[in-house]
Structures are given as structure tokens and as C-alpha cells.
Amino acid sequence: MSDLLERLRTGLPPEALITDPDVTASYAHDMASFCAAGTPAVVVLPRTVEQVQHVMRTATALRVPVVPQGARTGLSGAANASDGCIVLSLVKMDRILEISPVDRIAVVEPGVINAVLSRAVNEHGLYYPPDPSSWETCTIGGNIGTASGGLCCVKYGVTAEYVLGLDVVLADGRLLTTGRRTAKGVAGYDLTRLLVGSEGSLGIVVKAVLALKPQPPQQLVLAAEFPSAAAACDAVCRIMERGHTPSLLELMDRTTVRAVNKLASMGLPETTEALLLCAFDTPDPAPDLAAVGALCTAAGATEVVPADNPAESELLLQARRMSLPALEAVRSATMIDDVCVPRSRLGEMLAGTAAIAEEYGLTIGVCSHAGDGNTHPVVCFDHTDPDESRRARESFDAIMALGLELGGTITGEHGVGVLKKEWLARELGETGIALQRGIKAAFDPLGLLNPGKLF
Amino acid sequence: MSDLLERLRTGLPPEALITDPDVTASYAHDMASFCAAGTPAVVVLPRTVEQVQHVMRTATALRVPVVPQGARTGLSGAANASDGCIVLSLVKMDRILEISPVDRIAVVEPGVINAVLSRAVNEHGLYYPPDPSSWETCTIGGNIGTASGGLCCVKYGVTAEYVLGLDVVLADGRLLTTGRRTAKGVAGYDLTRLLVGSEGSLGIVVKAVLALKPQPPQQLVLAAEFPSAAAACDAVCRIMERGHTPSLLELMDRTTVRAVNKLASMGLPETTEALLLCAFDTPDPAPDLAAVGALCTAAGATEVVPADNPAESELLLQARRMSLPALEAVRSATMIDDVCVPRSRLGEMLAGTAAIAEEYGLTIGVCSHAGDGNTHPVVCFDHTDPDESRRARESFDAIMALGLELGGTITGEHGVGVLKKEWLARELGETGIALQRGIKAAFDPLGLLNPGKLF
Numbered sequence: 001m002s003d004l005l006e007r008l009r010t011g012l013p014p015e016a017l018i019t020d021p022d023v024t025a026s027y028a029h030d031m032a033s034f035c036a037a038g039t040p041a042v043v044v045l046p047r048t049v050e051q052v053q054h055v056m057r058t059a060t061a062l063r064v065p066v067v068p069q070g071a072r073t074g075l076s077g078a079a080n081a082s083d084g085c086i087v088l089s090l091v092k093m094d095r096i097l098e099i100s101p102v103d104r105i106a107v108v109e110p111g112v113i114n115a116v117l118s119r120a121v122n123e124h125g126l127y128y129p130p131d132p133s134s135w136e137t138c139t140i141g142g143n144i145g146t147a148s149g150g151l152c153c154v155k156y157g158v159t160a161e162y163v164l165g166l167d168v169v170l171a172d173g174r175l176l177t178t179g180r181r182t183a184k185g186v187a188g189y190d191l192t193r194l195l196v197g198s199e200g201s202l203g204i205v206v207k208a209v210l211a212l213k214p215q216p217p218q219q220l221v222l223a224a225e226f227p228s229a230a231a232a233c234d235a236v237c238r239i240m241e242r243g244h245t246p247s248l249l250e251l252m253d254r255t256t257v258r259a260v261n262k263l264a265s266m267g268l269p270e271t272t273e274a275l276l277l278c279a280f281d282t283p284d285p286a287p288d289l290a291a292v293g294a295l296c297t298a299a300g301a302t303e304v305v306p307a308d309n310p311a312e313s314e315l316l317l318q319a320r321r322m323s324l325p326a327l328e329a330v331r332s333a334t335m336i337d338d339v340c341v342p343r344s345r346l347g348e349m350l351a352g353t354a355a356i357a358e359e360y361g362l363t364i365g366v367c368s369h370a371g372d373g374n375t376h377p378v379v380c381f382d383h384t385d386p387d388e389s390r391r392a393r394e395s396f397d398a399i400m401a402l403g404l405e406l407g408g409t410i411t412g413e414h415g416v417g418v419l420k421k422e423w424l425a426r427e428l429g430e431t432g433i434a435l436q437r438g439i440k441a442a443f444d445p446l447g448l449l450n451p452g453k454l455f
Numbered sequence: 456m457s458d459l460l461e462r463l464r465t466g467l468p469p470e471a472l473i474t475d476p477d478v479t480a481s482y483a484h485d486m487a488s489f490c491a492a493g494t495p496a497v498v499v500l501p502r503t504v505e506q507v508q509h510v511m512r513t514a515t516a517l518r519v520p521v522v523p524q525g526a527r528t529g530l531s532g533a534a535n536a537s538d539g540c541i542v543l544s545l546v547k548m549d550r551i552l553e554i555s556p557v558d559r560i561a562v563v564e565p566g567v568i569n570a571v572l573s574r575a576v577n578e579h580g581l582y583y584p585p586d587p588s589s590w591e592t593c594t595i596g597g598n599i600g601t602a603s604g605g606l607c608c609v610k611y612g613v614t615a616e617y618v619l620g621l622d623v624v625l626a627d628g629r630l631l632t633t634g635r636r637t638a639k640g641v642a643g644y645d646l647t648r649l650l651v652g653s654e655g656s657l658g659i660v661v662k663a664v665l666a667l668k669p670q671p672p673q674q675l676v677l678a679a680e681f682p683s684a685a686a687a688c689d690a691v692c693r694i695m696e697r698g699h700t701p702s703l704l705e706l707m708d709r710t711t712v713r714a715v716n717k718l719a720s721m722g723l724p725e726t727t728e729a730l731l732l733c734a735f736d737t738p739d740p741a742p743d744l745a746a747v748g749a750l751c752t753a754a755g756a757t758e759v760v761p762a763d764n765p766a767e768s769e770l771l772l773q774a775r776r777m778s779l780p781a782l783e784a785v786r787s788a789t790m791i792d793d794v795c796v797p798r799s800r801l802g803e804m805l806a807g808t809a810a811i812a813e814e815y816g817l818t819i820g821v822c823s824h825a826g827d828g829n830t831h832p833v834v835c836f837d838h839t840d841p842d843e844s845r846r847a848r849e850s851f852d853a854i855m856a857l858g859l860e861l862g863g864t865i866t867g868e869h870g871v872g873v874l875k876k877e878w879l880a881r882e883l884g885e886t887g888i889a890l891q892r893g894i895k896a897a898f899d900p901l902g903l904l905n906p907g908k909l910f
Contacts, residue, residue: 102692102799103828125698147641158639160648161616176886182795183827184613185864186602186652187871187882188909189891193615193648197641214698237557243580243669284739340637344557372638373558409640416642427642431631436644438897442890454643 004041004062004086011054016092018043027069027089028081031134033333033383034393035077035418040067043087049167049175049206052088056204057173059086065451066171068200070110070142073134075336076417078146078199078453088204090141097207099124104212105164105181110141110205117210126212129156132413133321141205147197149413151248151320154371155281156213158413160196167207168195171444181209194439199415200450202443219247219281221313222289224296225272225303229253229354232274233347235299236370239278239292240343246292247281249371250320253350256365256378259326266319269303276301276370277316323367324378330363333383335396336376339403340412343373352402353377360395362388374412397423416454424455459496459517459541466509471547473498482524482544483536486589488788488838489848490532490873495522498542504622504630504661507543511659512628514541520906521626523655525565525597528589530791531872533601533654533908543659545596552662554579559667560619560636565596565660572665581667584611587868588776596660602652604868606703606775609826610736611668613868615651622662623650626899636664649894654870655905657898674702674736676768677744679751680727680758684708684809687729688802690754691825694733694747695798701747702736704826705775708805711820711833714781721774724758731756731825732771778822779833785818788838790851791831794858795867798828807857808832815850817843829867852878871909879910 008017018024019042029037041064046052059066065085072079081087094111101124108117114135118128131150132138138148144166149158165179179185179192195202226232232251239249252260252275257268268275276296280288293304307313328334341349350366353375357364368375377399381392400410400423410416410423425433433455440447440455463472473479474497484492496519501507514521520540527534536542549566556579563572569590573583586605587593593603599621604613620634634640634647650657681687687706694704707715707730712723723730731751735743748759762768783789796804805821808830812819823830832854836847855865855878865871865878880888888910895902 100797100799101696103797104695105797147645149639153639158641160645170886174886176890177884178887180795180864181797182829182863182867183798184604184608184795184824184829184867186613186868187864187866187875188879188887189653189657189894190602190615190648190651191887191890193645194894196645198644202644214700240559241556245669283742287738340635340639342555342558342560342636343638344555369639374637374639408637409635409642411642412637412639413641420642424643429632431625431629432633432643432646435631435646435897439644439649439894442893442897 004064007058007062008042008044008055012044012046012051016045016047016051027087030072030074030077030079032075032077032417032419034335035080037080038083038085040081040087041084043089045089045092047092049169052169052204052206053173053175055086055088056169056171059448060172060446063446063448065448067450068204070139070145071137073138074142074146074417075414076419078415078417080418082452091139093206096120101126103181106210106212108140108208108210110139110208112140114138114140114143121212122215125215127215128162128210128212130159130162133324140208144196144205144208145200146415147413151250151369153369154249155245155247160193162211163192163196163208164211165209166192166195166205168203169206170203171446171448176203179209197415199417199453201440201454202449216281217283218310219279219313220285220289220307220310221277221279221316222292222304222306223316224276224301225269226274226276226301229274229350230347231300232276233350235276235296235301236346237344238295238299240371242295244288244292246278246371248277248279250277251368251370252320252323253366255363256323256327256367259330259365260319260322263326263329264322268319277320279313327365327378327380330365330380331382333381335379335392337396337399338376338411338414339399339408340372340374341403341406341408343371345406346370346373348406349375349402353399356395356398360391362391362395364395372412418453421455459519462513462517463497463499463510467499467501467506471500471502471506482542485527485529485532485534487530487532487872487874489790490535492535493538493540495536495542496539498544500544500547502547504624507624507659507661508628508630510541510543511624511626514903515627515901518901518903520903522905523659525594525600526592528593529597529601529872530869531874533870533872535873537907546594548661551575556581558636561665561667563595563663563665565594565663567595569593569595569598576667577670580670582670583617583665583667585614585617588779595663599651599660599663600655601870602868606705606824608824609704610700610702615648617666618647618651618663619666620664621647621650621660623658624661625658626901626903631658634664652870654872654908656895656909657904671736672738673765674734674768675740675744675762675765676732676734676771677747677759677761678771679731679756680724681729681731681756684729684805685802686755687731688805690731690751690756691801692799693750693754695826697750699743699747701733701826703732703734705732706823706825707775707778708821710818711778711782711822714785714820715774715777718781718784719777723774732775734768782820782833782835785820785835786837788836790834790847792851792854793831793866793869794854794863795827795829796858796861796863798826800861801825801828803861804830804857808854811850811853815846817846817850819850827867873908876910
């Protein structure tokens with residue numbers, strides 16, 4: 001231990017090392033409740049690539065595990081410390097190195113906050129789409145580690161679509177550059193995409209080349225109330241089947257709508273069974289909004305209200321973004337699921353989730369990126385009640401089993417971490433897991449990078 | 456050898472095995488001239504996944520290398536046979552298994568022709584964007600193997616963007632399923648993207664889940680003549696900088712324009728130094744076309760002609776698609792480069808290529824996916840002239856060196872194959888190549904899949 005600190009000190013300034021146990025304890029876990037977290041030996045906050053290399057060389061020399069961290073807003077425990085590890089926080093490497101409107105790229109360090117980058121590129125008429133709900137605080141490095149999604153995905157895809165190239169410090173301290181800063185490139189295996197979503201288990205991202213889009217017009221949102229989740233899902237399928245390309249297509253169930261009203265008096269319709277939000281960010285959204293309104297009505301919507309202006313639209317989005325905190329206020333604790341099914345099966349997923357809530361006697365609020373078939377069932381429970389906690393855990397698992405049964409995945413955008421390790425093995429099967437382990441061994445033969453995560 | 460055939464016969468119908476050396480010889484290579492190709496021991500044409508598994512189990516048992524092939528339209532020798540190998544042609548596995556307008560996916564076997572799929576999904580109001588120039592004959596499996604691009608990429612990206620999930624037969628015959636049929640998913644390392652562009656070196660793709668887009672309106676093309684390549688590149692940068700999203704943005708140099716006129720009397724402007732084609736496929740392309748026309752004029756265009764209708768637009772595209780055959784008719788042989796640079800460096804790339812043509816005393820025609828910064832310099836030479844052939848090879852290499860110097864890649868969309876193996880090592884560096892080899896070993900420890908390709 002003192003050997004570890006001594007060696008780390010030779011390549012790091014004093015302020016980059018935290019050893020006070022009261023402070024290091026605060027780095028022990030991310031936002032996933034109920035995931036095991038160990039006690040770090042030390043927290044390091046490097047500011048340069050060389051410092052990261054020094055940390056990894058030290059870790060390799062002494063065989064000390066390393067847990068990389070961004071803002072710890074993750075929901076799967078992927079950033080949770082293991083006992084005696086070095087927590088490697090990248091938050092101080094937070095420079096935007098370049099923004100190029102001609103090449104439509106940004107080059108950033110991993111600690112840049114998502115919202116900071118978004119606003120910086122906006123000033124150049126550019127747009128960085130990935131917008132996880134934690135976008136005001138989460139880091140680009142964390143987004144890359146977990147391949148984050150958000151509301152934008154139905155039109156713009158996930159973080160992976162925007163990562164062109166990476167600089168990565170490997171477990172032994174070598175620096176690897178992957179990918180490109182060109183629009184296209186197929187030179188060799190796509191290591192960039194392999195690293196995106198690898199949850200810090202293959203290397204430490206120290207620089208990223210990100211693709212940008214032109215800034216679209218501000219979106220206009222239509223809200224539609226439905227008498228049932230089934231009718232709302234029917235509308236979602238019709239909208240997508242007819243070839244519309246909404247910039248978001250979100251669904252809040254009755255539990256979520258009421259929770260949001262309770263938390264923030266947003267004036268959402270209390271009696272609706274399902275509230276669908278659909279937006280377009282095209283130069284002329286009117287024809288799409290009218291057509292979508294008609295499809296909603298045909299699918300049984302009782303009320304269809306297109307927002308008149310971007311400000312009204314923004315209010316509706318705020319209500320949607322409030323879903324998670326609102327559901328967190330329902331009981332003392334929550335477990336947030338992240339099942340994604342083919343959108344044609346979304347109705348079955350929601351019906352099945354309601355049945356699971358009934359069966360286990362729990363409140364489960366569901367907000368969905370409906371256009372993606374990605375649902376976030378939030379199991380609300382009292383964590384001081386052992387029986388309710390047990391039922392919560394069981395219902396959480398039942399929801400994932402249902403997702404797999406419907407041809408879906410256990411995680412659309414939150415990642416695996418420690419929360420879903422067993423489920424990853426179920427989804428990928430023996431052959432898939434064996435190959436994933438083979439890749440891990442090729443990058444990190446000593447198994448020092450974020451051990452105990454994924455598999 | 457007779458043991459190999461005997462074993463293969465136990466799991467394959469007679470018509471799936473070709474042993475006649477006159478016929479097997481025709482499977483020896485793809486469209487890359489001047490790449491070494493060996494003599495296959497046998498060609499197999501399986502129709503089922505089980506037959507592919509049988510072939511791979513046999514190959515593993517007898518340690519026989521396997522070279523997977525689609526339509527052999529590749530330009531890098533990635534499908535070239537090695538001596539004594541099994542050529543595994545997937546062209547008979549050519550069924551479209553499913554098209555879902557709600558989920559916006561198609562599920563296909565690898566032998567489906569790109570154009571066949573494109574037309575089939577069009578009938579459902581859907582669009583499969585990847586459109587390599589060989590799209591009328593190339594297979595989806597081949598497109599996945601080489602991560603093909605095309606004219607669509609500036610707006611719609613490359614093949615990789617459209618592959619959601621794969622069924623893959625591994626070297627030892629095990630069946631691996633990767634990815635998903637959902638819009639999103641982040642369960643474990645992204646093996647799907649790792650397999651795309653792996654040129655058959657990691658496994659045999661036997662099924663693919665492909666993402667589809669809604670069919671856009673027919674595009675309208677604007678043509679602009681420029682007095683210099685530099686002015687045309689300036690226009691390209693301005694168009695992209697201003698936030699336009701063309702559905703194609705192509706550049707033909709004087710040599711290419713003249714070659715196309717000579718081959719097909721297309722009536723392109725003989726005296727222009729650079730012809731830029733820019734299209735939009737939005738519901739109302741007029742404002743974009745007008746703005747782009749003005750930007751072209753500001754950049755020095757001598758003539759700006761927006762096509763009046765889709766038929767005229769289609770003619771211009773046909774001329775563009777004729778570039779390669781036209782340049783192939785200039786001398787007895789060609790070598791086709793595929794360098795991609797950041798689009799801000801495109802002008803330097805074209806100027807440098809012209810200087811290389813001058814230096815080596817060769818005709819090099821260049822057609823570019825200019826919006827991507829992806830250039831195809833086509834070195835025209837007399838292959839019966841040893842000195843000219845040597846200069847052709849040297850100029851080909853000089854072009855790749857220039858591309859790397861400008862921050863680009865040696866291959867934007869054609870892949871590495873045998874043609875660019877040495878160059879791959881230069882682009883990726885020692886660490887990159889070591890990791891690629893590690894991944895290869897995890898998938899194919901005996902090195903039986905497409906040996907001698909990539910690295």
C-alpha cells in the first residue's frame with residue numbers, strides 16, 4: 001500500500017492523489033443503488049495522458065486493479081470501486097481541444113461534461129446529439145464507456161455512432177490510437193467501436209474524436225393522451241411504419257405522469273393512462289405533426305395537443321426529463337430497468353411489465369424511449385422492508401426475462417456493470433461470453449482494468 | 456486432399472462441391488488486379504447454416520484454410536484464394552428472410568445481392584442506403600466483410616451503420632449470434648461492429664439483421680463546373696461548413712470527365728477542370744439547392760446547373776457511376792486507390808495526387824466522394840510495360856503516404872485485403888496491430904480463416 005502511493009507520487013503532482021479515506025469513500029460508487037462497492041486504496045485525478053500512463057504502469061507493476069470513473073452518474077455500478085483498487089477519475093481532463101465545422105468533428109478529453117460540449121458546438125452551428133438524462137453532469141468519457149443513449153436516439157442513434165477515434169491508455173501503460181478523424185475509414189478491425197461500451201474494462205479513454213451534426217431547428221413537440229398503453233404503442237408502431245422520423249418519441253405511463261405532477265406540478269393530465277410525446281426538428285415540422293396527430297387519433301388518442309412553440313415544447317421535455325427523479329420520490333428506493341425490445345413488441349413489454357407489478361404487489365412506473373422500443377421500468381420500493389426489497393429484485397429480474405423473451409436486450413443504454421452481469425451471460429450465451437473473455441484477455445491479460453464488471 | 460473431399464461430401468449435397476480445376480480457378484480472385492492469388496483445393500457453395508458449420512468443422516479437423524467469398528467484386532484481394540484452401544462461396548444463401556416496416560429491419564442471408572435487397576425494401580417504403588458502385592452484383596455478405604461505402608455515405612454512412620446483429624459460424628463450426636434486432640443495445644462488447652469489415656478473418660456471416668430507413672424522396676442533383684480542383688474543394692468545405700446535408704457530394708476531375716464522355720458520350724463538359732455533383736433528397740430540396748449553387752458560384756464555379764427533375768438527376772448519377780469503367784478504358788490496366796482524408800484537407804490531397812501523377816509520368820484520374828473526403832485516384836497504366844507498371848505501383852504507394860500525412864486513412868471503404876497489408880501496419884502502428892492479432896487469435900486460434908489477409 002505505501003509502496004503503491006510512493007510509486008504513484010513519482011509521476012503525479014500532490015493534488016492529483018487523494019488518500020483521505022473519508023474522501024476516497026465518496027468515490028466508491030456510481031448512481032446504481034444496491035450494487036456492491038469496495039473500498040478504494042487511493043483516488044487519482046490525472047490531468048495529462050502521461051500521468052494516466054504512469055498510473056497504469058504502476059498498477060501493472062504492482063498488480064493493483066484500476067477502476068476508471070467519470071462523473072459516476074451511471075446506473076449499473078460499472079464505476080463502483082473494488083477493494084484496494086486505484087480509482088482513476090478522469091474528470092480533471094476536461095478540455096475541448098478542437099471543434100471543426102468543416103470536418104464536423106470535436107476533439108475532447110474524457111472529462112468534458114456532455115452539456116458543456118453540446119453548448120460549445122452549438123456556438124459553431126453544430127450539434128452533438130447524445131443526451132442521456134444526466135447530460136448536465138455526466139462526462140463524455142463516461143458516455144463512451146457505457147455507450148449512452150438518451151431522448152435523441154430514435155433519430156440520431158447512441159453515443160457509439162458519434163465516436164470516430166480514440167486515444168486509449170492500455171493496462172500496461174502503452175498508448176493506443178484507434179479510428180480516424182475522417183468521415184469514413186475501414187482500416188482493420190473496428191477497435192473504436194469495440195472500446196465504446198466496454199465500461200473501462202479494455203483501456204482508459206484519454207481523448208476522443210467525435211462526429212457532429214449540423215444544428216437542427218428547435219423541435220416542436222406533440223402530446224397525445226391515450227386510454228391505454230396498448231393504444232399508445234399502437235400509435236408508435238403506426239408512426240414508424242408510415243416512415244416518419246421523429247426527433248423524439250417518448251411514452252410516460254400513468255404512474256410516471258402522476259409522479260411528475262406530484263413532484264413539480266407540471267399540469268400533465270392526471271387521468272391519462274399513457275402520455276405520448278412526439279417531436280420533429282425539421283425545417284417544416286407541420287405536415288409531420290399533423291399526420292402524427294391523425295395517426296394518434298386513429299389509434300384511440302383522447303386528446304392530441306401539438307405545442308405551439310419551442311418554449312411550450314421545452315416544458316413538455318422538462319416534464320419527461322423529470323420522470324426519473326419523480327419516480328424516485330414515490331417510495332424510499334428504486335431499481336431502474338433498461339430493457340429494449342423490437343418496437344413491434346413494445347405493447348407486449350408494457351402489458352407484461354404491468355402484470356409483473358401486479359404479481360409482485362409493487363408500484364412500477366414506466367417511461368419509455370418508445371420509438372426505440374427502450375423501456376425504463378422503475379421499480380419503486382421501501383428498502384427498509386426486506387420482503388418488499390426481495391420482491392423488487394425479483395420483479396426487476398422478471399422484467400429482464402420478459403425482455404429477452406420478446407427478442408430484446410437486457411440493456412438498451414445503461415450498460416451491464418455489476419447490476420446485470422448474470423443477465424449478460426444469459427443474453428450472450430456461452431460462445432458469446434467466451435469470445436468476450438478472449439478479447440478482454442488480449443487487451444488486459446492481467447485482468448486489472450475494472451475487474452468484476454460485465455462478466 | 457481426397458480425405459478433405461470425402462469429409463466435405465458427408466455433409467454437403469453433390470452440387471454444393473466444385474472440384475473441376477477449370478471451374479475452381481475462376482473462383483481464385485476478386486476484382487483487385489495484381490494481387491497474389493493461390494489455387495483453391497475445392498469450392499463449396501452451401502445453402503444452409505448447418506452446411507457452413509460442416510465445412511468449418513472439416514476445415515478445423517484437417518487444418519485447411521478457408522477463404523469466404525461473396526460476388527468477388529472487392530477491390531483489395533480480400534477474397535483471393537490461398538493455395539490448397541477451401542473457397543467458401545456464400546452466394547447460394549441468398550434469401551431475404553424478413554422485412555419489417557414497423558421495426559425497420561431486414562433479416563437476410565449473406566448471398567443476397569445489394570440491389571435485390573434495395574428494391575425489395577423499396578416496395579415497403581423502406582430504404583437500405585449502402586450503395587457501393589458494384590451494387591447491382593455485390594452481396595450483402597461481401598458488403599459486411601469489407602464495410603462497403605458508396606455515394607450515400609455523406610448523408611447515410613457506411614454499411615457498418617446498418618448492421619444490427621449477425622449470425623456467424625466460427626472457425627471451429629460453433630454458431631455465434633451477436634447484436635440484436637432492437638434499435639439500441641449495449642450488452643457487452645460490440646462484436647457485431649468488430650465483425651463488420653473483418654474481411655472474413657474472424658468468422659463466416661450466415662445471417663444479418665439490417666437497419667432500414669424510410670424511403671426518402673428522389674434526389675435532385677446540382678452540377679457545378681470549376682476552373683480548378685482547389686476551387687471545387689473550397690466549395691465542398693463551404694457547403695458542409697454551412698450545415699447542409701447533401702445526399703451525395705461527388706467530385707470528378709478533368710481526366711475522369713473526359714474518360715466518361717469518351718466511353719459513353721454523356722455530354723459532360725469537356726473543358727471543366729472539376730465537376731461537382733451535389734444532391735438533396737429532402738421533401739423540399741429547392742432552398743438547399745439554391746444555397747449550394749450560390750456557394751459554388753462564390754467559390755469560383757463557372758457554371759451551375761441544377762437538374763430539373765429526377766430523370767435528369769439520374770443521368771448525372773449514371774455518369775458518375777461510370778467513372779471507374781471509363782478510367783479503366785484509358786490504358787490497359789488500373790490500380791484504384793481509396794484514401795480518405797478529413798474533408799478540410801481534400802484540396803491538398805487532390806493537389807498532391809496531381810503532383811504525384813506529374814512526378815511519375817502517369818495518368819491518374821480521380822473521382823471522389825468529396826463530402827466524405829474519400830478519393831479514388833485511379834492510376835492508369837500499361838501492364839505490359841514493366842517500367843510503367845513499377846511507376847504505377849510507386850505512385851499508388853505515394854498516394855497512400857500522402858493520405859496518412861494529411862491525417863487520413865489508407866482505405867475509406869475498399870478494405871485492406873492483400874493489397875494494403877503493409878500499409879495497414881503503417882497506419883495502425885505496432886500496438887494497434889498487436890491488439891488486432893490478439894483479437895484474431897481469440898476468434899481463430901488456428902489461423903484458418905482467410906489467412907494472409909489484413910496483416
